[in-house]
Amino acid sequence: MSVTGRTQAVPNRLLRLLLRPTAPPLWLGVAVAVGFIGVETLLVFQLKRVAPENAFGAVFLLGVLVVSAGWGFGLAIATSLASALVYVYFHLEGTDSLAPAVSVFLPLALLTNLLVGQARLRAAEAEQRRVEADLSAELARSTLGAGDLRAALDSAGRRIAEVLELPFAVLGLGDLTADARSTAVALCDGAERIGTLLVPADLPADARRRVRRILPSLEALLVSTRDRQQINAALAATHAEVSALADQQAALRRVATLVARGAEPAEVYPAAVTELAAGLGVEHVTLVAYDGDTDCVVLAARDSRDTATLSPGERLSLDGDSLTRRIRMTGRPARIDDYAGLGGPIPARLHGLRVRSGVGAPVIVDGRLRGAVLVGSVTADPLPAECEAKVGDFADLIATAIANAETRAELKASRSRIITAADHARRSLERDLHDGAQQRIVSLGLEVRALEASLPPDAEQQRHAMSRVATGLADLHHDLQELSRGIHPAILSRGGLGPAIKTLTRRSAVPVELDLDVDRRLPESVEVAAYYVVAEALTNAAKHARASQVTVHARAGDRALHLAVADDGVGGADASAGSGLIGLKDRVEAVSGHLEVTSVHGAGTTLTVEIRL
Structure with a gap:
């Protein structure tokens, strides 16, 4: 710090000392007054030597001015009287009369004392208001930016007590109860009470004034805090809703992907109930199929509590009242907000699982009601109003899976x-x-x-x-x-697939390398399909592929027949171009098999077949 800065800092500290809300110690004031009077006396004594005809009364007003600014009215009066006595002392040594000293200096000193005291009070009040404004800004920053509101309000109360020089202060939302040593000050937004400030009950008048001045700022702070809480709650609710919607859409997408890949219903059922339970956050999900108007059969069930639940294949009667019965009767979504008091086998079963409410949607395939998807909650609150639509989305996917499976089967x-x-x-x-x-x-x-x-x-x-x-x-x-x-090989009927393939390779116009591991009779439809695959492949190799060598691999395992026919011809065979390969593909798939054709130009053609046994 420079010399100029240090020189300026001294008056500033002195000014803050003099403008404190409470006066400095009395002993310090007396010492200052005595010191000023002494210095003034020496100064006037020296000045009188230079100009003996002057009284220099204005010099004695300097101490009065300082004491009036820094201490109370009493010490200022005492300083004025002491200064007047010294002034009279010097005045009596001159030729003037005593009357001007008494009638002019003393009123002037008292007036100075009064004016400086008022200025001191105004300056102290302005300083106090500045401190209170800084306090309001500090509380706004700390409270509005806090993550833990309760802790922030506790800290704000301690800060209020520190700045306003109170024994304690407690700030809180809502209505706080005062005790014997505290007073509750209501903080309101219009007619609505939004908070309470607890302060000591026996505050002096100036402290009460300081508290009253800061109340509007505290009320504005609590209103902002309340609005912030509401906005944060709305944002949290929106975020939770968006997150839940994203989870539900992801669950639907996973089930839809499974359906689009042609998964069997037996694979879709457990996946759908698992995804539905996770997507809706419910404890219990069940998929049932109707068996007439009197019974239903459980296809899949999921309970997130890892407790006993309904078992696939379990048959339940539709007697009494239940979601399953209501959907069966109306073909529409239904809900039950409280299973208490309902009778029948299904409510009794759900009571044992502690399910208290539920929502269900029908599974409709080709216009026919085939089953229902049911979700259940163990909480006392009913499921949300939009739950029917969300369950219905999964029911539609399950219906699509069933329709696809039945179409493929047909x-x-x-x-x-x-x-x-x-x-x-x-x-x-x-x-x-x-x-x-x-x-x-x-x-x-x-x-x-x-x-x-x-x-x-x-x-x-x-x-x-x-x-x-x-x-x-x-x-x-x-x-x-x-x-x-050629119409139907007799060797296939008499000896089976192994001898029939050997006969085909012997008759082939192209040399064949045979790797045969078929040591038993297979179902007739499988043998016929495999026979015609080999026959067609050998014919194509001779007529179109211009091959010099054909390799035939055939192996009958425990679960499937594996067959591969490869040639070293020109390749380029297209199974979708109306060739005989389409007929082979249809024949193989008709017996639950799969045929794959790999044919690259210049690299030959390979037919790979797998037929489940």
């Missing part, structure tokens, strides 16, 4: 029926050819040979003609045999 069954019917038709045609046309051709050939043998020796021309007819009939019989073998 498509698979229809495809299987078509392929089975075609196989039966082919087999019937093969049997008709073998038992009918082929036998008739053989009979005609024998008859022609008999006629040929009965001709006379000189009928050479007729004999040659009959021989050509017999040979033609034999060739026709051979062609029909080959045709019947």
Whole structure:
């Protein structure tokens, strides 16, 4: 700090000392008064030597001015009288009369004392108001920015007591009760009481005035604090609502993804009830299917409390009153806010699980009521009004999963029926050819040979003609045999898939490397599908792929038949371009199998098949 700064700091500290709300100690005032009078006397004594005709009374007003500014009226009067006596002393030594000293100096000193005292009081009050304004600003900053409001208000009370020089002060929201040593000062926003300030009951008048002056600031602070609490509560509620909505949408998205991937209903059911329980924050979720109008069957259940709950497959009667019955009767969402007093097997079961209220939505597939999704809460408060719509979203997903599964099952069954019917038709045609046309051709050939043998020796021309007819009939019989073998391979019926694949590889126009591990008979539909996959692949390799080598792998495991046919041809086969591969894919999928075609230009073609057993 510079010399100038230190020089300025001394008067500032002195000014703050003199303008304190309470006066400095009396002994200090007496010492200051005596010191000033002494200094003034010495100064006047020296001045009288220079100008003996002057009284220099204004010099004695300096001490009166300082004491009046720093201490009370009594000490200021005493200082004025003492200064007047000294002034009279010097005045008596001169030629003037005593009357001017008494009539002029003393009133002037008293007037100075009065004016300076008033100025001191005004300055002290202004300083006090500045301190109170700083206190209000400090309380606003600390309270409005605090995370713990109760702790902030406790700290504000202690700060009020410190600044206003009170024994204690307690600030709080609402109505605080005063005791024998405290007074409760109400803080209001209009007619509404918003808080209380507790201060000592026996405060002096000046302290009470200081408290009253700060009350409007405290009321404004508490109003702002109340508004801040309301805004924070609204923001917290909005954040919680948005977070809950995001959780619910995420749960719906996970279930929807599962449905879109074609998961079976048995996989969707437990996932849906688990996601619904987490998304809504409820304790109990149940999915049921209706069995007529009298019963329902539990498909899946979830209880977040890890307690005993309903079991999949459990059958419940619809007697009495319950959500399940109401949905069955109306086909619409329903709610029960209190299960107490309801009778019937389902309410009794839920009472045992401590479920007190619930909401349910129907599962409707193709316009038919198939089941219901039910959520239950163990709390006394009813579930929110929007709960029906949220449960309904999950019910729609479950209905979609059921519809998709049934559609896939119907498509698979229809495809299987078509392929089975075609196989039966082919087999019937093969049997008709073998038992009918082929036998008739053989009979005609024998008859022609008999006629040929009965001709006379000189009928050479007729004999040659009959021989050509017999040979033609034999060739026709051979062609029909080959045709019947292509319609339905007899070796497949007699020996099974292993010998049939060996026969196909032996007849292949392209060399085949065979890796065969099929040591037992498989279901007929599986054998037929695998046979035609190998036959079609070998035919394509010979006709279109320009392959030089084909590899066939076939292995019958405990759960599935694995089949792979690969060639080293030109590749580029497209299963979606209307080729025979589409028929193979349909045939394989009809028996719960999967066929995959990998065919890159210049890298050959591979057919991979897996058929569940």
